[in-house]
Amino acid sequence: MFAVRPFDGTPEELAEFVVSAWKSTYAGAMAVPHWSGDYFRWQLRLDEPDSTNRTLSVYDGERPAGTLLHFPMTFQIAGKLIEAAQASWLSVPVAYRGKGIAHLLNEESRTLLRDQGRQFKLGFGYFGSNASLGLRFWKKSEGKSVSFGKRVGFWARVLDPPRAAAWNVNRWEGRLTGISGPFLKLSKLRQTPGILIRPMQAEDLPRCLELAELATRHCDLRLIWDENRLARQLGLQGFSHALVAEEQGEVRGCIGYHVLPIHGKILENVGILDLVLISELSARARAELLNSSLARLRELACVVALKLRTGDYPAGTFLRWGWFCKPADSQVLITWTQQPEQLPPVHRLHVLWR
Numbered sequence: 001m002f003a004v005r006p007f008d009g010t011p012e013e014l015a016e017f018v019v020s021a022w023k024s025t026y027a028g029a030m031a032v033p034h035w036s037g038d039y040f041r042w043q044l045r046l047d048e049p050d051s052t053n054r055t056l057s058v059y060d061g062e063r064p065a066g067t068l069l070h071f072p073m074t075f076q077i078a079g080k081l082i083e084a085a086q087a088s089w090l091s092v093p094v095a096y097r098g099k100g101i102a103h104l105l106n107e108e109s110r111t112l113l114r115d116q117g118r119q120f121k122l123g124f125g126y127f128g129s130n131a132s133l134g135l136r137f138w139k140k141s142e143g144k145s146v147s148f149g150k151r152v153g154f155w156a157r158v159l160d161p162p163r164a165a166a167w168n169v170n171r172w173e174g175r176l177t178g179i180s181g182p183f184l185k186l187s188k189l190r191q192t193p194g195i196l197i198r199p200m201q202a203e204d205l206p207r208c209l210e211l212a213e214l215a216t217r218h219c220d221l222r223l224i225w226d227e228n229r230l231a232r233q234l235g236l237q238g239f240s241h242a243l244v245a246e247e248q249g250e251v252r253g254c255i256g257y258h259v260l261p262i263h264g265k266i267l268e269n270v271g272i273l274d275l276v277l278i279s280e281l282s283a284r285a286r287a288e289l290l291n292s293s294l295a296r297l298r299e300l301a302c303v304v305a306l307k308l309r310t311g312d313y314p315a316g317t318f319l320r321w322g323w324f325c326k327p328a329d330s331q332v333l334i335t336w337t338q339q340p341e342q343l344p345p346v347h348r349l350h351v352l353w354r
């Protein structure tokens, strides 16, 4: 008999549970992120009151048999504000598969979020490898509770060609990285008069909130930030990091990123650019802030930097030397908590990759 309740171990045990469910199925076939306890504390905001139910789990007696994690967020779709959540980390260990556990978790999470007044949870289904089981599971609910949205990929910038080539599970990408290594050096950082790049500080937060609004207002579906959530996302309480760019003495741009170890052929650090808030910067300052972020990720031993390719940045931002446009490999999934709604056409999105 299965019971549904919040995960009752530590965030480290939760991370171990999720990663081992994914690794046991996908190791060697596709890249597997190694989320950590600190990652979950940060992204799920586990120190907030009422956060325990963000780690919804199924138990077989005392043994965890599945998880589906989420964190509450505010969205805007076609001008309308919507309370919802971002969700991911649906994980059922091999021994428990095919017993309806993922289905049970999904239904319980729909009820939980509905009772909180949330309209949906947004996640991704990965179709970049035949080994992937997620999208096929979600297909069963397509039209019933799940809407399939835009297909998305990544912009990728190799930071350490030899290590990135040895890490990549995709044979062709690995070879290409190996061959093009000598041409992938990072640009030297310049000291341009009138432009200052520096780590973000607490006093920059109100301005960064304005920049988030300005930089993402063109998106048809987007996250709406408040000071608490943005402060956390930009690393003011640890785990992630952010750089800001001042032009003529005013903060006009901000890039937030975090380091995620991902197991390809081997385990390496990957830099994830979460927030690229650069619409108010000159072209030169945009380039400098982006290059400075890459240099920081390189210092943090990242072999590749990735940005979800959803158009929440000025057109042409990543059309620059060394960046690759990877083909779409994931599909945005919206699981409604009540009757499925018709999504308006969504061309540009501002969401986190999770």
Ligand SMILES: CC(C)(COP(=O)(O)OP(=O)(O)OC[C@H]1O[C@@H](n2cnc3c(N)ncnc32)[C@H](O)[C@@H]1OP(=O)(O)O)[C@@H](O)C(=O)NCCC(=O)NCCS
Residues within 6 Å of the ligand: 021, 022, 025, 089, 090, 091, 092, 093, 096, 097, 098, 099, 100, 101, 102, 103, 104, 124, 125, 126, 132, 133, 134, 135, 136, 137, 140
């Ligand atoms: C995807 C996953 C969570 C499914 O868990 P599960 O507990 O075995 O799924 P369920 O038993 O609840 O399946 C519910 C229904 O979906 C179907 N289903 C589940 N996985 C499927 C798959 N890979 N392909 C086709 N159908 C699938 C089941 O047959 C069942 O159909 P039914 O209701 O007609 O009997 C599990 O395989 C897993 O943890 N995979 C590794 C991590 C992962 O990829 N997570 C998904 C991220 S989006």
